[in-house]
Each structure stands twice: as C-alpha cells, then as structure tokens.
Amino acid sequence: MNLNMNSVESLVAQIQGLSGNIAELNQLRTYLKHSDDLLRAESPRLAPVLNELDPSVHSLGYLYILDACTSALVPKEQAKEFVLHIARFINVCAVEQIRLAPEKFISVCKRFKEHVLLLEDPIRGVAPLLTALRKLQMSSEQLTTLHPEFLLLCLLSKCYKTGLSILEDDIFEVDQPRDLFLYCYYGGLICIGQKQFRKALELLHNVVTAPMSIISAIAVEAYKKHILVSLIHLGQFSTGLPKYTSSAAQRNLKNFSQPYLELVNCYTTGNISDLEACVQSNKEKFETDNNLGLVKQVVSSLYKRNIQRLTQTYLTLSLQDIADSVHLNGPKEAEMHVLQMIQEGDIYATINQKDGMVRFLEDPEQYNSCEMIEHIDSSIQRIMMLSKKLTGMNEMMSCDPAYLGKAGRERQRFDFDDFDTVPTKFNI
Template identity: 80%
Template sequence: MNLNMSSAESLLAQIQGLSSSIADLTHLRNYLKQSDDLLRTESTRLVPLLNELDPSIHSLGYLYILDACTAAPISKEQANELVITVARFINVCAAEQIRLAPDKFISVCKRLKEQVMLLQDPMRGVAPLLTAIRKLQTSTEQLTTLHPDFVLLCLLSKCYKTGFSILENDIFEVDQPRDLFLYCYYGGMICIGQKQFRKALELLHNVVTAPMAIVSAIAVEAYKKYILVSLIHHGQFSTSFPKYASQAAQRNLKNFSQAYLDLVNSYSTGKVSELETCVRANTEKFESDKNLGLVKQVVSSMYKRNIQRLTQTYLTLSLQDIANTVQLDSPKAAEMHVLQMIQAGEIYATINQKDGMVRFLEDPEQYKTCEMIERIDFSIQRIMMLSKKLTGMNETMSFDPSYLGKVGRERQRFDFDDYDVPSKFNI
C-alpha cells in the first residue's frame, strides 16, 4: 500500500483491484483515508478518473474522488454538471460500500443540496436525497443527517406527499440532536401543508419538549406553530408544559410567543369578534413570522367549533339561525361551512335546501366493518411494537455505564436532609 499518489494510474488500479470483497474494500478504505489530504490537493488531476470508474462497482473509490473534486467552491455555471454527476452516483452506488465512508457520502449529498438551492431548483434534489437516505440507513428507525435536508427540499419544492412518506416512519435512533429539531420542524410544516394536523402536532411537540440547555430559534418557531395547529385541530391549547419538557423551554418559550398566547385567550371565549380583534392587533407580528395563513385557518376553525357545539344542542336548525349564532355573514356562508364539515366527516347532518333547514344526525359508525376492524388491529399491533421497543431501550439504558454513573452522581447531589436544603434550589 506504499504507492506514490502522484500517479493517477496507480490510484485507478488500486480502486479497480480492491472493490470486490469486504476485506479488499476495508484495505481500500484505509488506503484512501490515509491519502485524503493528498486527494484533495490533486483533485483537478483526478477528475478524468471518474470516467474510468464504474460508480456501481467502484463506489467507495468513486466516492472519495468525487468528494475531493467537489470540495472546492463551485460556480453557478458548474453547479448543473455537479448535480447531474452526484445524482447519478447516488442512484447507482452500492449501499454496502458507501456505508464504509458515511461522512464522505453525507458531505457529497449535502453539496448536492447546496447546489440545487443555488440553482433555485430544489425539486432536483428530492429524489436523489430520498435514495441517499435509504442507502445510508441501516433501518427505517434511524434518523440520518440527510433527513432534515431532504424534508427541507420537499418543503421548498412543495413535494409534500413525497416528504410525508418518510415522516410516517417511527424514529428511535438519533445521532445529532440538531438533526431531530430540524427534521421535526420541517416535517411539521409539510404535514401542515398536507392538512395532516395530528401528525404535525406530534412532530412540533417533539421539538418543543426535546431536551435543550438553551432555547433555540427552531424551538420558538415550532412552539408558535404548535399553538396554532392545536387550535385548528383540537379547538383549544393548554399553556402548561409536560413534566418531561426541559426547564429552558418551560421558562422561556412563552416569553417569545405572547401574541400567540393572546390568540389562545381570545379563541377560548368562543366569540369570533374577539378573535378577529386579536388577529388585527397582531397581524404585523403574524405576518413577519410567516404564520398569517395559519392564523386565518384558526379563525375559520372557530366557525366549525361553534357549529359543532350546535349539534350537541339542536336536532334541526335553519341556516339563518346558524349564520346568526356563529356570526357568519349569510345563510349561504353557513351552508358552505356545513357542507365542508359534512364532507370532512366533522359533523353528520343533512341539508334541506328547499326550506333552508339543517338536520343533525348521530355518528353512523358502528365499529363493526372489516375496514374498521383492520384499523383497530393495526393500532393494537403498533402499540404492542412500541411497547416492546421501549422495554428494550429501557433495559439497554439500565446497563449503560455512563447512564448509571450519571444517576449515581445525581443521587449523591440530592442526598441531603429535608432541613438542610441548599439555598440555590429556591425551595
């Protein structure tokens, strides 16, 4: 392995000769790793070698050369060629080879993302990054460093369905906390775009309650959207944090979200006029946060909540009475709201257009159809799987030396008599 790296032909021969077995690939990785700095300095001479290598067979060597060749700043004119080359490599490379150098693979993929952003064409990066994630992952439960980049590109290109497909996977393995924050925040925005508010709440909740020593800008923006989506989906919002939320979040997030908390208070009155007054007073703030569209959905949801309350009191009601009660402009507007809610399954009712009357009905679901049984069975199986997973993680943690050491130190720290409480705890 003591080859002269000034010889491009020798490098080519090494890559072609050591790309078959796992043992050979391990030798090749060590060889390339030791020569990484030299590869970068000779990157301009190595570009022609890419045409001599088959990226599907010589993936590891191709990756090292591609990483070296793309490390330098790329002009906008060169960006298009780089995107084509990297995308082709991602599509055909062997997963077992690129996993031998995951950091290199991630770097190359991130450069692809940067270049499609430079070209203002984020859609070109969506399919390659999805493929890259699948090849990099050892299981769908693993959150890679590429997940946030992929979800961001889906968001910018409005490929919501493609982004949502990966958000359905349960995540249990996280290498970098920042990746989780960005993935859940961008993912929450994609779910909002898809009107998948339940999943959006789950992802935004993860950002708000994740461990954090200090409050980040991502957590603040996630909290604002979490408030709005809660009002849209549940018709209410609790300002209390769960016990497992960090102290930093509990102490500081509300301070950055006063306009949104005012909106919660106005919403709780059930009066559209008060809610609209609050929106007008804070329109500039909502607009600067790019949340005005969501705020308008909050206002629209109040009409729905008020109509739903009517179903609990009346069997029949005229469209005019509905319009008057929920403060809509006309019976026609009331009819449109009722129709939309019927189609969405939010209420059960029939409209007699001849006399302008609405008849509210009971939920027709008897929970005995094959489809419903399959849904219930799927939910039970998923809960059992999650329970088993959590039990396994708990057992693993209970034997982890670093965790046991930390718990021991914490016990010693708080091992004091009740009457001898340090003043720093402010009890």
C-alpha cells in the first residue's frame, strides 16, 4: 500500500481533527500507531506535510511524521533543515501531547543530537535538548534518557554552566541504569570543568561503585578521573573500594589504572621531583586518556599542599624560604602560588611587598554571621528532606511484591559492556 494523495490528505485531516481533547488524542495515537510502518516506508514524501500542521497544536501528529522523516540517514545539507524543524518543534510542542508518545519524542531528540554533531555544531543542540528533557520529565526527580544526551552536548560545546543546571536536581526515579551511568560520568566531567570537585567526586564514585557484571570502558575512565580529582581536592586517594562495589570492578579497575596508582604513590611522599618524574614517564598514557590537563592540576595541588603544611609550622616566612621549601623557581613563583591560594581560600595570609615576608593568619570565619546561619539552616533542611524521602522509598520497596519475589532469587546483574561505544574521553 502506497501513501497516495488521498491518504496524505486523510492523514492531515485526522491529525487536525483529533488534536482537541484527551479522548480525541488517544484515538489519534491509536490511528498513528497503526500507520507507523506506512509512515516510515513513505518518509521521503512526508516532509511537505509538516508545513500543513501547527506543531504547537498538532504536536502528536507532527511528532509521528517528524519521526518518520528523520528515521533514515540524511546528508549533511539536509541535516541543517531537520535541525531547524526539530528545534522549533521542541520549543513549541504541547507537553500533554508529546507525553502520549514519549518513545517517539526521545527518538526524535536523539536524532536531533546526531544531526548537530554531524554539522559539527553541538552548541546548537544544548538549549533545545534542555527544553526537551524538562518537557519529558514528570518531575525534577526523574532522570530521563535525554539527560545524558544533553550533558554530552554540554561537554562537547564546553557549556559547563548550562550542564550544571540539571545536576542540582536530586534524582530518585531512574528508568534505565545505563542512563544513570552516563549521567553521572558526563556530570562528573562537567563539574571538573567548573572546578566543582566535591560534586565531581560524588558523581564519579557512583559510576565506579555501581553494580556491573562486566567491566566497562566508562567505569575505567571514571576510576582514573576519580583518582586525579581525589588528589586535587582531598590531597589523597584510598585504593580500597567500598564493600558494595561490584566484584568485577574490585578485580579489574586497578589493572587498567596502574600509571594513575603510581601517581598516587608519588604524590603521597610529598616530593615534587618524584611526582614530576612519574608524570614524565607516563605522559604518553595520560595524553592518550585526555587526562594530562588534570594531571598537571595534580602537580600544582602538591605545591599547594606543601605550602599549607608550612602554615602549620610557621607564623611568618619569606617568599624565598617558601620557594626553597617547596621547590619553586624563586620568590616570584612563590608569590604567585600564595596569592592564588589566598584568593581561592586555601590559606589565610598577607604578603608584605616591601620585605617579601608572608604572614600566615587564622581562619577568620567564626560561623556566627547571618549568612552562615542561613547556609547551615538550609543545609539541615535539605538533609532532613532527603532523609525523609529515602525512608519513604525504603518502606515502599520493602513492601513491593516484585522486589520481595526477586530478593529471594539470585540478584539480577546488568551488562554494561555496551558503554564501550559511548564517548568517554574529553579535554576539559
């Protein structure tokens, strides 16, 4: 059966006539489902139909036709046209209609991402995909399949601040474990790009310790970055993994990360020369992993740690003495490091420019200001809310017949080996 002129007109009439209320939309959805194979078969001839529909009014029908039109591979020239069509549709489509066919909406949005990558212009997809995932979400606690797609575009376009906007949400609802893995990994990289290392550690930790039966590329890359960020932020790294980490990760992660574990050993000694020698000997491996920038931050952080140790011993010290103690190239470089640490709040000190002396001070924060009290109060309120939420989830799970039945059998394992096909290495 071919989609002739009469059937095209009939299709448009059905979409236009059944886009009024929810009962009509359910009827239209059934009609479009039955016509789905036909729409895909005739996809090259459907593009003009989009001009006869209003995407804000006929969103469901427009979505099915748009899905059919983009189902086949398209050349780069045609991708530009589809990017405009899909971006406009995402911005104006009716939420209640696209949620009647979420799988179609997700499929179109993923093709949109592929098209902007084909055009080598990932920044064009950032705002539309953010709008798309917000429309698809039933609540801010839900993780959709579009979350990792959006974060990937943020990474490739270096729109880190935009990516942070969804990482602030507390996620409690996850449909697919794979989405959570990618969300945490890409989110961790975005936090690294913004130097929000505490949040980055939390997200990367989730990837490393999550259930897996086969070690995956994404877990290995997350472990390497977890090591580096731990050294930068905490000044240390524990090679022991928590007990709840999968046996696959326990057995294999260290084998894939030997140069990084060597870096940990050298960092622990506090000797800059040894650390720099380790970096030089493994430089090619760090470059291949796109981690050399982070490794350089690790080296810089050791200078900071060594300067911080001096504050525990001395009240005043000359810039030259600081340079000699931590192996810097003279007082000018020492001054640069001290000024940067003062600015970032790593130490409290003043520099006398006249005689080149540094005076180390106590932390001025007394935790009695109105701003600090408000910050502490909001943190307590959030912790109480999260505790209440987790208690409720635990009670629901303990009464769930499906969970109780599965708990009596062997625990299901997820195979995440397909992560080897997703991007894992980025220059940040």
